[in-house]
Amino acid sequence: MNAVNVGLYSGVAWTECRDDSGNHMKAPPSVATVQAAVAKYDSRLVRYSYFMDEPYGCMKYPGFPEKTKAYAKALQDGGAVPLLTYPPNDNAWIPGPYIWTMSVKDITDKLATELARVHDAGQSVWSYHVMANQDNSSPKWNIDYPPINERIHAGFINQSVQATGILCWATDYYSESKNSVIWDSMGNGDGMLVYNGARAGVAGVVCGTRMKGFREGIEDYEYVELLKKEGEGDWAMQKVRTVADGPATWTKNPDPLYAVRKELGERLSALNSPTLNWGDRTKERHPVVTQSSSTGIRISASRLDAVEIFDLRGNRLSLDRVSRSTDGNDVVVSGLPPGAFVVRVGPGERHETTVGLVQF
Numbered sequence: 423m424n425a426v427n428v429g430l431y432s433g434v435a436w437t438e439c440r441d442d443s444g445n446h447m448k449a450p451p452s453v454a455t456v457q458a459a460v461a462k463y464d465s466r467l468v469r470y471s472y473f474m475d476e477p478y479g480c481m482k483y484p485g486f487p488e489k490t491k492a493y494a495k496a497l498q499d500g501g502a503v504p505l506l507t508y509p510p511n512d513n514a515w516i517p518g519p520y521i522w523t524m525s526v527k528d529i530t531d532k533l534a535t536e537l538a539r540v541h542d543a544g545q546s547v548w549s550y551h552v553m554a555n556q557d558n559s560s561p562k563w564n565i566d567y568p569p570i571n572e573r574i575h576a577g578f579i580n581q582s583v584q585a586t587g588i589l590c591w592a593t594d595y596y597s598e599s600k601n602s603v604i605w606d607s608m609g610n611g612d613g614m615l616v617y618n619g620a621r622a623g624v625a626g627v628v629c630g631t632r633m634k635g636f637r638e639g640i641e642d643y644e645y646v647e648l649l650k651k652e653g654e655g656d657w658a659m660q661k662v663r664t665v666a667d668g669p670a671t672w673t674k675n676p677d678p679l680y681a682v683r684k685e686l687g688e689r690l691s692a693l694n695s696p697t698l699n700w701g702d703r704t705k706e707r708h709p710v711v712t713q714s715s716s717t718g719i720r721i722s723a724s725r726l727d728a729v730e731i732f733d734l735r736g737n738r739l740s741l742d743r744v745s746r747s748t749d750g751n752d753v754v755v756s757g758l759p760p761g762a763f764v765v766r767v768g769p770g771e772r773h774e775t776t777v778g779l780v781q782f
Contacts, residue, residue, distance in 0.1 A: 425468035425587065428459040428502050430770070432493050437479030447486075450493045456500020457580065458551065470503040470521055475591075477508060494520065507550065510536045521587065523548040526575060526669045527560040529583040541584065548587035549580055553612055557671035563590075563632060565762055570676045572632045576639025578666035578679070581659065586732035588636070590615060590716050594627060635779040642679075645686040652693050718756035 435449045436501055451459075458467045473493060480486050480557035491514060498518045505521040509528060516518050522540055526549040529537070530540070540547055561571035561579065575589050595613035616627035648656040661682045668671040673679060710722040731739045739758065 423467065425470060426463050427472050427505075428463065428469050430456060430459055430471045430497065430502065432473045432479050435475035436477070436478055439477070439480035439483060447489050447493070450496035451500065453496070453500045456497055456502050460501045465543075468503060468739065469501070470505040471497045472505045472507075472589075473497060475507050477506075481513045482763070490514045491516050491547065494632065503546075505589075506633070509533060510540050510545075510547075515600060515636075517543060518545075520545040521548055522546070523550055523587075523589050524554060524577060525560075526551055526583065526585070527557045529585060537584070544666075547585045548586065548589050549575070549581070549583065549585040550589040550591070552591060561669075561672065563612065563615075565595050565632075568674060569631055569635050570674065570679065572635030573639040573642065574666055574672050574679060577642030578637045578639075578662045578682070579672055580639075580643055580671055581662050582666050590636075593633070641701045642683055642686075645683065648695075649686060649688055652690070654689060654693065657689070658686060714754055717758050718754060719758065721755065731758070752765055 430451050431735045439447065456471075459471075463469050474490065475488075477490065483492075483635075490506075494506070494514065494516055496520075497504045498516075498520075503519040503521055505523055507523045508514055509524055512534075519544075520540075521655070522545065524547070529547065529549055537547060551560060561575040563572055563575075580588060590613070592613035593615040596618050597615075611632070614630075615633040616629050619626045619628045622628055646655070646658045646662060649655060665678045665682050712720050712722075714720040
């Protein structure tokens with residue numbers, strides 16, 4: 423998990439522009455209230471407030487856009503990221519952290535200017551889908567649709583539209599009644615990605631295959647992100663677009679998806695193979711090791727705060743004679759025995775290379 427909803431709902435949804443008590447939209451929460459809600463969760467998470475749901479019918483009322491902006495600003499001031507299921511436009515726009523969440527069918531070139539504004543401001547776009555009758559082209563999440571739908575939406579379609587997250591309005595919208603028909607809920611499984619475990623004799627909930635599809639799609643997404651970090655983003659996106667070029671153009675056949683996933687994985691594996699990176703100083707994470715003498719090696723990398731050497735049995739070798747270059751990017755280790763050993767460098771996540779020292 424990397425994001426969590428901290429609550430603080432405004433009471434506004436769809437055309438319901440009043441809260442349950444009959445008053446207008448709730449007043450913005452105080453900074454202290456937002457801070458208290460945010461403090462309940464780990465600071466490493468994106469702590470957002472899903473504060474309003476699809477307020478299309480409300481924006482026409484005088485003063486409503488200004489109230490929306492004031493509510494979002496109060497959330498930001500307290501450390502929460504406002505999340506709004508609404509296209510980015512001046513009705514709700516404020517600077518600062520913001521998550522604009524749209525039905526994936528609407529994230530098209532028609533919104534190119536607005537989306538560019540979002541990305542330039544460092545804000546985020548998430549996608550979602552609700553119900554099955556909104557359009558005929560985007561992936562549907564309902565029970566009686568192919569299982570590729572959840573996976574390709576969360577993964578390659580999100581990459582193709584530059585969405586960085588996916589929103590499910592609910593995952594456990596099921597009846598507690600043992601006599602209810604689980605697939606006869608709102609929208610034939612809409613909002614229900616887990617099931618009542620009590621009916622199967624299980625404590626808690628039972629995960630459905632659609633939820634697993636989302637997990638696999640997120641993994642597909644992360645493969646592309648890793649390749650972008652390696653400078654291979656253009657190549658990765660070319661592959662992605664062969665199977666998903668947007669919410670209306672995507673393969674219904676899982677085989678091409680599997681093939682692209684395999685290609686991405688193989689490319690990552692090759693990029694992380696020491697044999698491809700010897701002599702390449704641009705790859706921070708991979709040490710470049712060359713033999714400098716009959717008993718020594720030179721280790722080159724741009725991050726060498728920690729160096730460890732092990733024999734193939736896992737025993738750490740004593741580094742009695744070590745010298746470092748003036749720029750700190752090279753270390754020469756002398757007095758090593760001939761044979762194969764593992765060089766491991768840090769800091770942080772450590773990476774290693776297996777090398778052989780030849781007596782000459």
